[in-house]
Amino acid sequence: MKKHVIVGCLLIVSSMFVSACGSSSDVTTEKTSVTKQVEATGQSTSSSVDQTKYDAIITEAKKLTAEGQYKESEEKLATIPVSDLGKPHYSIVKETVEKLNNQNNEGLKRQEEVAVEKQTKSSPAPTESLKPIPDEFAKWATTYLFYYPRGDQKQAGLIIEANGAVTQTNTNGEIYTGKAEISGASGSILSYDTTSYRPTTQPATKSITPNVKITVTWNNGGGVDVYYGYVSYLQRLALTDGIAVTDGVKEVWLS
Template sequence: MKICPKCGKENSDQALFCENCGYEFAKTESLKRNQGSNLQEMGQAPAAKRSNGSKWFIIGGVALLAVIVGVGFAVANRSTNEAAPTTTVSSSSVDTSKYDDIIAEAKELTINGEYKKSNLKLSRISASDLGKNEFSAIADEVDELTEKNEEGLKQADDKEAAQKAQETERPDVTTSGSSSAFSGDYAKWANTYYFYYSQTSQRQSALTIGANGSVTQKNVNGTQYFGKATITSASGDVLSYETNEQYPSDMPDTKLINPNVQITVAWDGGGTQIYYGYLSYSSRLALTDGVSKNDGVNEVWIS
């Protein structure tokens, strides 16, 4: 049965128009179809929207994940890039000037011929530091100074060996019971002496005896003689001057003295000479050769 939507009259299912008011049922069916279509579309719309929403949610999630991953890589790269400067800063912060004073002091010692002290000074530099690239300049200076020190020490050893060989060849210098070292009771005789009274043809001016026995005689004309001295005790009487005056203008009186020591000088140019040492009345050290000359004494020296 069809019920007319306009008047409510019942009609047969096959009726195209209402028997009461003439309402056309085709409009009602068309409206129902349209409403059904609309309802169907309305029912599908949320699904489409939900589908589109899910799609954008997924896209947004992927994009967010990509952003997070990108930030992670950026932070990691930044950390890696920042690590390298840290190493550079650490390397550049090494104080390579901390050994400057030691190098300067060692150089001065080497120049002054104190080679052993220079090597001891250089030994204060850390060997581990010298193996580092930052200290390559310091290592070069240490090597150069060490080489100079070793050469200087070798030359000193060679010189000492030559001196010992020369002394061995001079039996007059190493007389039995003598000592070449002016030490102990003999130390005061290592001194500088001046010629006491000059006679005709006398040319000596000063005589210096070192603690190691070295002898240097300076002459009036500027020349010098060199030799090596040994010292022993002495006894007996020898000829000398009265040495009470400082600088006598006239020949002083001669006298016999009892010497304390005998000093024997072997001259480098050949020959030997003996001096007898005693303490004068004026408390000065005096040397005499005891040889008479022109009513006086050949050589007398006063400290």
């Protein structure tokens, strides 16, 4: 009888030992699984610290943008390597940079428009013999900025007014005035790829289907220019003269 009791006790102790060992194995397996998951996702404590690497640059750029120093803000943001912005753990930094880029582009555009309009007011276009822009083409009467200057091109702004008056301003202070007539258009015309608002390198050329044809007759024997208007990739109004030159398109303007 005592023998049976002893054997029973041994079985119970053995069972407890196996259970304990099994529990230890589960913990080890769980730890290994978590470690593999961290390794697989590339997460580490260092990546969290790494995300703060560009905080100082972002903070300074935001301050410059808020103060209206858009060009300086862009220069500050340009110090962040593009290769880093493409990394997954810098996704938040990339979103912030893109948001600031958009704000700076809008700010620079406003500053340029103000400068163009101020220059235009100092030398208004003659109003004689003008034909008001038809209502169906009214949206094309607006302010345009030169898209991509090549070499020594000095064009800055082009303003088409509702009464048909046209004023072109140049970066050297020159002003040209004339009158515009707008009509419908179709076909295929050469222009630039306008996926970027302020390109810093030569844009690629592309063919566009124009919505309107704008004929500008310049005063004082300045000749005639023809522009074709269309809606750009950026959902802005664009004008191109469609003239191919060695290194691109002669004139492209963006509202």
